[in-house]
Amino acid sequence: MLSELDFSIIPASIPFLWAGFLFSLKITVTAMVGGIILGTLLAMARLSGGPWLAAAATAYINTMRSIPLLMVIMGFFIIIPTLIGHPIGSENSALITFTVFQAAYYGEIMRAGIQSVSTGQVNASFALGMTYWQAMGHIILPQAVRNMLPLLLTQTIVLFQDTSLVYAIGAKDLFRVATNIANTEHAPVEMYLFVALIYFVICFSLSLLVKRMQKRIAIVR
Template sequence: MGAFDWQVVWASLPYLAQGLGFTVQLTAVALAGGLVLGTLLALARISGPRPLALAAAAYVNIMRSVPLVMVILWFFLVIPMLTGRPLGTEASALVTFTAFEAAYYGEIIRAGIQSIPRGQVDAARALGLTRAQATIHVVLPQAVRNMAPVLLTQTIILFQDTSLVHAIGAKDLLKAAEIAGKNYNRPVEMYVFVAAVYFAICLALSLLVRRLRRASGTAAPA
């Protein structure tokens, strides 16, 4: 076992921070976009007209059964074909992850909404609330509380999955470490360091999930 040289990690920190910046940006964009699109998908599946509900279900099921790496490759290939001009790896990654996460968030949101007993809506309607008011003031607040831990867990998975932009060469934290490791001829230290960074962030977030679960009284997932 050769001696480790952690100096190279120290020297590459600014460069690695740039990569981490993109990883965080990608996670944030996919989270925000995925939640919005996911909500639309969930509503389409629950109360949309039949063709729309079927289309939403097909979209969700296809996205969830294809390996993410293949989805990333597909988007990188197809988007330029549709728009007629090349799209950078970073932009392609942002679009792909938003579209991909929408399928997963959509299913979580759908389950959350469907976990609210029908009587809640009936009671709200009997009290004179409109359908929209019942959804906004009665169903969604309870649904969000039920969903929060699962949504956060999915976001941890998303944060880890962003590393797969490696397949199209977008420069995230992992790619930055790979490049720095090659430049200094010190891949081992770089990979260990990057693993530690991912581990620390994900462990902190998953401890937060556990606290949320305890606070909301929902048991660990099956």
């Protein structure tokens, strides 16, 4: 059966697939950076000791982690334009959705990282007269990021894979472009096999990088 497949459409499709890949990468990088920043603030809020602040951060994280990503994508795509009174486009909606959704997962990773820092260093920073937020910024967070870097990258790999779900709102990511080409050229098997190979190579390579990083961090400890 494989001998009957025609991969001649692949070379001509590369420019379009590249454009789709760049958008998938844009979502990944934007959501990773924004998600880690917002997630770190959520983690700090949960551990701050302030009851209202901790409750709000916990509610946000639990809500986002309890709703399927596809429903969140569709919800933001429909709800945000309704609230502001005009459409924001599928691409902007995808960027916003992935950032706020991934923040919940990055937040839990950062919370574990913060809690992995020894209490002795935390108490020492307070003994030096630092406030909670100063201790976080200068002492705790740098170590938490280093400790959790493999997990942060692993979550980013999952994030890259999940970008294919923006297909549901018409955003032209790698998977959406591949689907359009497959339908136009009547070659779904060839196109999906090629795109699957792209996802595999990227994600597998990053997974190997994470494993090497885990070993290096373990040696440093």
